[in-house]
Amino acid sequence: MIYFDKVTKRYGDMMALEGVTISVAPKEFVSIVGHSGAGKTTLLKLLLAEERPTDGSVFFESIDINDLPSSALHHYRRKIGMVFQDFRLIPNKTAYENIAFAMEAAGRSDEEIASDVPHILELVNLSDKALHFPDQLSGGEKQRIAIGRAIINQPDLIVADEPTGNLDPINTYEVVEILKKINELGTTIIITTHNKGVVDAIGKRVITVDRGKVVRDDAGGKYSL
Amino acid sequence: MNWMIFKRMLVAGGKNFTRGGAVSAATVLIMTVTLAIIASLIFLSALLSHTLATISEKVDVSVYFVTTASEASILAVKDQIEKLPQVANVTYTSADAALVAFRARHATDQLTLQALNELGGNPLDASLEVQAKDPSQYESIVSFLEASPALSSGGTSIVDRINYAQNKEVIDRLSLAIRATREIGLAVVILFAIASILIAFATVRLAIYTAKEEISVMRLVGASNLYIQGPFIVTGIITGVISAVVVLLLLGPATWYAGEKTVGWFGGFNVASYYADNFALVFSILMLSGIVLGAVASVLAIHRYLKV
Numbered sequence: 001m002i003y004f005d006k007v008t009k010r011y012g013d014m015m016a017l018e019g020v021t022i023s024v025a026p027k028e029f030v031s032i033v034g035h036s037g038a039g040k041t042t043l044l045k046l047l048l049a050e051e052r053p054t055d056g057s058v059f060f061e062s063i064d065i066n067d068l069p070s071s072a073l074h075h076y077r078r079k080i081g082m083v084f085q086d087f088r089l090i091p092n093k094t095a096y097e098n099i100a101f102a103m104e105a106a107g108r109s110d111e112e113i114a115s116d117v118p119h120i121l122e123l124v125n126l127s128d129k130a131l132h133f134p135d136q137l138s139g140g141e142k143q144r145i146a147i148g149r150a151i152i153n154q155p156d157l158i159v160a161d162e163p164t165g166n167l168d169p170i171n172t173y174e175v176v177e178i179l180k181k182i183n184e185l186g187t188t189i190i191i192t193t194h195n196k197g198v199v200d201a202i203g204k205r206v207i208t209v210d211r212g213k214v215v216r217d218d219a220g221g222k223y224s225l
Numbered sequence: 226m227n228w229m230i231f232k233r234m235l236v237a238g239g240k241n242f243t244r245g246g247a248v249s250a251a252t253v254l255i256m257t258v259t260l261a262i263i264a265s266l267i268f269l270s271a272l273l274s275h276t277l278a279t280i281s282e283k284v285d286v287s288v289y290f291v292t293t294a295s296e297a298s299i300l301a302v303k304d305q306i307e308k309l310p311q312v313a314n315v316t317y318t319s320a321d322a323a324l325v326a327f328r329a330r331h332a333t334d335q336l337t338l339q340a341l342n343e344l345g346g347n348p349l350d351a352s353l354e355v356q357a358k359d360p361s362q363y364e365s366i367v368s369f370l371e372a373s374p375a376l377s378s379g380g381t382s383i384v385d386r387i388n389y390a391q392n393k394e395v396i397d398r399l400s401l402a403i404r405a406t407r408e409i410g411l412a413v414v415i416l417f418a419i420a421s422i423l424i425a426f427a428t429v430r431l432a433i434y435t436a437k438e439e440i441s442v443m444r445l446v447g448a449s450n451l452y453i454q455g456p457f458i459v460t461g462i463i464t465g466v467i468s469a470v471v472v473l474l475l476l477g478p479a480t481w482y483a484g485e486k487t488v489g490w491f492g493g494f495n496v497a498s499y500y501a502d503n504f505a506l507v508f509s510i511l512m513l514s515g516i517v518l519g520a521v522a523s524v525l526a527i528h529r530y531l532k533v
Contacts, residue, residue: 078447088442092244105448
């Protein structure tokens, strides 16, 4: 499903990634671990086509992302649900509207939105907070709304960049459980994390990145740096 | 773009504006100042035109006829002059009317009246006062008069004198002053308009800068550039329209208050009357400026955040 083929990314003189080759199969749950600055976020940015590789190619479902014109990127991104450490909810939209926005952007009808959004709010256990704005929600609630927004269009892949980085242990546990449930329903998930507990709780494939290189790739691995 | 997407952009733009709070209020305030400056420039331009027209009206060339010229021949000359495209107005003053006006003008000057009585009869000539549409056109009118065969009767000229030569320097200076004032006025209007537009642009740009994180999220969620831009453009247009309405409402009492007080200073130009008579024009200019400013400033401001 995803294939990084000898990918190198340089920012000026700084080497962020060097000759990285990774493949991810459909329905996999992959944790990418590594120290700060190891290149984890750069990997995700390349996958989202926020950045272009200096060398090598990134394939998604056999399509070389480099070949996509800028005008087609929004169509490509609709296939991926994104979850960020800092939630990145739209501040002047309610919880309901934040989730609905992803459907609106994908051109879904008003009827579909009215039917699906309440269902997702129920799934992330925030039906009673539908009309709350982000600044009226706790960190855990914001992240659950962000996950709701990521899954509303039933994407093939969810990419989560440090999704539990700003959460307390209870909310971390809830978010991990939601992501595991989504993966069990057939969605591929890639997360980056520093949190040993999260990696161990997931108990799936772990890719370790260090100084821009993949140094370990263990199926059913544990967190070790 | 279908109706559903258009409707969503309108709704999102409206919500962005109402939920924008202080940012929306600040943008409206700056845009109001910008449109108020544009409105002032409309009034300034009208005042300038009025003043220049008033000055131009005071300039004329008088053609004095010999006392033997018949009224019919003078009126024939008048008809010919009126047909010239550069002529705005021709007034005939008979010798008798000139005498009455002279006596009235010197009613308190006994010495002059006594001298006039001693002369006996009417020493004043009949005349035509010619007004050109533009002061720079007097020279060509005078050239026409000097070359016209209608000005002679039986080979003798019926014109006693034309006062253009003695007024030429004054008329030329006035023409130059009017032209320079028009050009400087236009330059000032353009300069102020550009300055106020740049201020409005900077404000809208700042408002959109505060939403740059929001825009990046929209891109990552898969929204198209058009779908991201749309609500911001709608918000910009709403800001422009509200600002225009505020300025139009403020202009009512402001011109009413200033109208009577300034009519003397402005040489008879009443801003309140001008506003009432030209409301449709002022409304159209301000509304169009508000809409275009809001929309264009939004498009330009958001453009840089839409790059991949």
